[in-house]
Amino acid sequence: MTEPYAVPVPKGYRVGGWEVREPLATGAFGSVYAARRTGPGDPRTAALKFLPTGTGTPRQLTHLRELVDREVELHRRLKQPRLIRMYETLVVDDPGRPELDGATVLVLEKAEGSLNGVRPQEPGPLLAQICEGLAQLHQAGWVHGDLKPANVLLMADGSARLADFNMAAELEGTHAYTPAFSTPDYTPPELLWSEIGERGRRIRPSADVWAYGVLAHLLLTGSFPLPGGTPSARRDAAAAYARGTDELRLSPELPDAWRGIVRECLARTHAERIGTQALLRRVEAAAGTGRSPRLPRRRSRRTTVVAATATTVAVAVLGYGVNTWADQGGSDGRNNSEATAAVYGAAELRTGKGVPVTYRRLIVDSAHDCQQAEVTPALIAAMLKTESGFDPELSDPAKNEYGIARWTPSVLRWWIRADGTPAKETPRPPLTPAESIPAVGRYLCFIEPRLKTSLSGDRRVLLAASYRTSYKKVNDAGGVPPNQRAYAARVAHWLKEYTPTGEQ
Template sequence: MTEPYAVPVPRGYRVGVWEVRDPLATGAFGSVYAARRTTDGTPRTAALKFLPTGTGTPRQLAHLRELVEREVELYRRLKRPRLIRMYETVVVDDPGHPELDGATVLVLEKAEGSLHGVRPAEPGPLLAQICEGLAQLHQAGWVHGDLKPANVLLMKDGSARLADFNMAAELEGTHAYTPAFSTPDYTPPELLWAEIGERGRRIRPSADVWAFGVLAHLLLTDSFPLPGGTPTARRDAAAAYARGTDELRLSPELPDAWREIVRECLARTHAERIGTRALLRRVEAVAGTGRSPRLRRRRPRRTTSVLVAAVALAAVGLGVWAGRGDSGDAKDTAAAYGAAELRTDRGVPVAYRRLIVDSAHDCRQPEVSPALLAAMLKAESDFDPDLSDPAKNEYGIARWTPSVLRWWIRADGAPATATPAPPLTPSQSIPAVSRYLCFIEPRLKNSLPGDRRVLLAASYRTSYKKVNAAGGVPPNQRAYAARVAHWLKEYTPPGEQ
């Protein structure tokens, strides 16, 4: 070993069916070793990450256990193509080796190495894969919190996987809470001196976007985007940039196609940074890798009655696909958009597919799915964007009452300054349905019987308070709920019922 390992493990040491071979990497809180299986079965090789949760002072143990629990929880709940896989966890029971006794061992997919100290000949495809991994994390409601080259692993086939999730945290609304540890060169300015509360430091997905911008600049130019010969000097430069007393000076070696992407990642404030989905779309276009496949959302708790939706990693406005005279390939792509979660052979208008799918994905509640939105639009208006019912004061494809739509029309959650006037366009109406359903879902009682999605639709027609009070779909909404249930079944792909 060329450096002290946080957890020294002798070669040949046995952990379950695994035998430790060569050391691979170490950090402040754990060490990773190559291992081989000693019994028949697959995989034959793995990487064992030793996390010392069995020794130390009570304060150290509490901290280390928190880090272990974060990482194990993410691995257990998220199975994504761009995240390194965990096969199992083992707790060492070996009083004869007190330095290892009680340690938690993560048995992980073995990589060939990491990006640390590596400058790939063609970094574009790797950057697209890294960004795809971030999109998978963020869509699932997690923040990585420590994206850097050492935490990007390279597989045997040359592809990239994100790893090392002991700083990762699940979002609670717009923020997550992580320990006050991070690598300064990849930490956004607003977190360098952020207040540390009882639950840790508040962090947003935009922190990962900043880290991606730094990493991209490093891979493309072999230099950091902020000046300074040491991490401390670069940290001070980041603070000056955030205050507006210094400008961002990107390397002249940075290719023009990447320059604006890196700038948008390294915006001074979190609010100015590009969103993860838009970033993925831009990176894939510049890297020439094509769009990543749609990925499945995390499975909800109510597995018997909830549709598991897929993850949309790229959002393009309706106008890109409708009324622009695109090529046949573009039309075919639009017709198949979101096919894994919204059937293509049941009459959902092609012009609205992308808007329906992307609007559903703007809500992290898995019940708010593309199939549900499509079923509601069918039941409300038969997809008629010009619907006008002055007697009920309802207009457009989703039958919005303008005074109600005012509260849900804006993406930032604030009410519009003025009540929208008919005609109400699909681009106004459909995303607002998703926002309203996303608001309703946690307010419905968990004890209500029936399909949660149909209860959401009934709440849209009346209110969640009335649905809660009725103990389910109110009698005067049962016909409407039956229509939604019918079309929901029609629009849900086989195997997802």
């Protein structure tokens, strides 16, 4: 492992009737390990998802408990063939290990890999099964809320199962309410800048339909349906498309049988998108798999699929709700490992130094969106470490600072949009990493050319000091102002830690 696990569990550790084996995946808060049963019974193997619900700050614990409750409730009430199974839940009772004591453990069906970074040779049958899983969820009155390749698991027989239900929510009429976080590339335009209420963000099943359209286009063509080299650029393209100022340009590689399906999934407004049941029938016809039985009857047979190659599956991400795979790949941090967030941008941001895997892609992409050489992934990571310790739930009302980058909402309003215009309304806490981290890159990019060239000291550290105070105060002081030197020293320390050897 090149990244520390959020919940480190030693090999051979026992919880309930299970013995922990090799690590599978980790994220900012949870970690997943393979496990084998220690006594008689079936199944013999499982995936144990450890969530540290017994330790942490009150806000973190509340957030984690809400996510666990969502996932457990869905598993308890829905047992469908296209959804990953949960066998049981456990609670660790081990005062001798305070980092584990009180942790919630979900015992889940073990998969072989996920669709993350995988382009199957015959994606049609897999897409039919994914759509069937969505139809099962929607028919039962639930919205997934975070459909993407990492959350589609591939089983030993090559079939697909939907996973990661900690963003799932039960419909209340036409809407459900989910946490204020999602993956931008799979989020429909109407939710990218939606208002977040006390219960979270309002979401419809049509959001899953949009995500399915993006996923289908990606599996069928190897590219996203909206232009842009980074998530931020594609997010802007989605906004322009929703406003009607740009058209949807589907890849010419998209097969004719799927072109109309993807276009109906990616309609500009939620009301124009195809319904899930109609979508399932269209997909099954395009995939040539035959019609699945009408819901809510359980399926009597499985559709035969072509599994991804063993080499590809070996580097795929297991979508157990932690979103990232432990580093399994090559030494250069690219090639195979490019598919995993664990080593994303490793040439510019050192792995194994405590940067949470969940935020690596956001950090690297946010730096790349700026053409100023001093705005680097290592600098942004060092600032986030200094500002919050990478805590996305940070709340400091006394200073009016919130989130992973300690933004003041009225200031964030000016940098939250990629097109350089201020948001119409001041964002309200909680401020998500997806909003906060790209805004740091934009603000630093604005500051850099405004700093005097005659200033003494590491220009990257001067940028960080300007973020904490202002570029005018740094210019006036001829360097880091005296009251910011302790902050600047911490940034400099972490900047050295996170910058790859030879780049410092």
